Amino acid sequence: MESMHSPAPDYSPVNRHEPKWSPQEKKIARRVFDQALQQELDEVVQKVKEMARDLKEPSEVWKIEAYLTGRRKSIDADYDYRYSQLPLLFGQLVSRGRIRVEDLQGLDEEKLGFVRFMTKNR
Amino acid sequence: MESMHSPAPDYSPVNRHEPKWSPQEKKIARRVFDQALQQELDEVVQKVKEMARDLKEPSEVWKIEAYLTGRRKSIDADYDYRYSQLPLLFGQLVSRGRIRVEDLQGLDEEKLGFVRFMTKNR
Numbered sequence: 001m002e003s004m005h006s007p008a009p010d011y012s013p014v015n016r017h018e019p020k021w022s023p024q025e026k027k028i029a030r031r032v033f034d035q036a037l038q039q040e041l042d043e044v045v046q047k048v049k050e051m052a053r054d055l056k057e058p059s060e061v062w063k064i065e066a067y068l069t070g071r072r073k074s075i076d077a078d079y080d081y082r083y084s085q086l087p088l089l090f091g092q093l094v095s096r097g098r099i100r101v102e103d104l105q106g107l108d109e110e111k112l113g114f115v116r117f118m119t120k121n122r
Numbered sequence: 123m124e125s126m127h128s129p130a131p132d133y134s135p136v137n138r139h140e141p142k143w144s145p146q147e148k149k150i151a152r153r154v155f156d157q158a159l160q161q162e163l164d165e166v167v168q169k170v171k172e173m174a175r176d177l178k179e180p181s182e183v184w185k186i187e188a189y190l191t192g193r194r195k196s197i198d199a200d201y202d203y204r205y206s207q208l209p210l211l212f213g214q215l216v217s218r219g220r221i222r223v224e225d226l227q228g229l230d231e232e233k234l235g236f237v238r239f240m241t242k243n244r
Binding site: 041044045055068072 | 174183
């Protein structure tokens with residue numbers, strides 16, 4: 001996870017290069033973002049329902065709290081809807097198999113190239 | 123809750139009076155303490171199962187986390203098994219109807235008197 005936040009071509013602050021997002025691209029980004037986030041939340045809900053159902057010892061209930069706290073922090077950190085951050089997020093989501101590069105069809109070549117660059121060795 | 127922690131006869135540090143606990147009293151205290159704590163945990167488990175089952179929106183899952191964090195902190199604060207603190211805890215538990223004074227039968231008159239003192243206006 002940490003390594004995904006390291007500087008990468010064209011998106012590090014040093015380059016001071018901010019790609020533009022067309023209205024059409026923004027629409028695509030919003031849809032992919034929302035769907036992926038919804039999927040994460042659905043998985044958390046599913047997992048919590050299972051954990052609650054399968055509790056063996058009452059004291060294990062705190063494991064549910066720990067799980068939720070961990071997931072909330074990680075989701076909060078990952079799902080950062082700033083246009084400058086979206087290519088990084090999309091690269092991560094492709095790396096994790098949560099979305100495919102094809103879901104991003106319609107973004108310009110610069111953004112898609114960045115996502116491919118992030119994911120090509122995975 | 124806060125008011126329960128205010129100084130009370132015989133138990134404030136100023137009095138420097140620490141009642142003795144006989145082995146028999148310690149056994150009673152342990153049993154009452156464990157049963158009350160178990161009951162609290164059972165209620166938390168029950169509530170979490172209901173919350174998980176009744177989730178309407180995925181994002182409501184974080185309410186379960188908030189509920190658990192609140193309960194854990196409050197249970198941690200309340201269930202303090204130091205002999206100096208037990209009469210306070212038992213007084214609280216009687217006040218809340220979680221235990222009855224009769225459950226403490228076998229503690230000496232000083233301790234029972236303190237519990238009754240804490241609970242008489244409730």
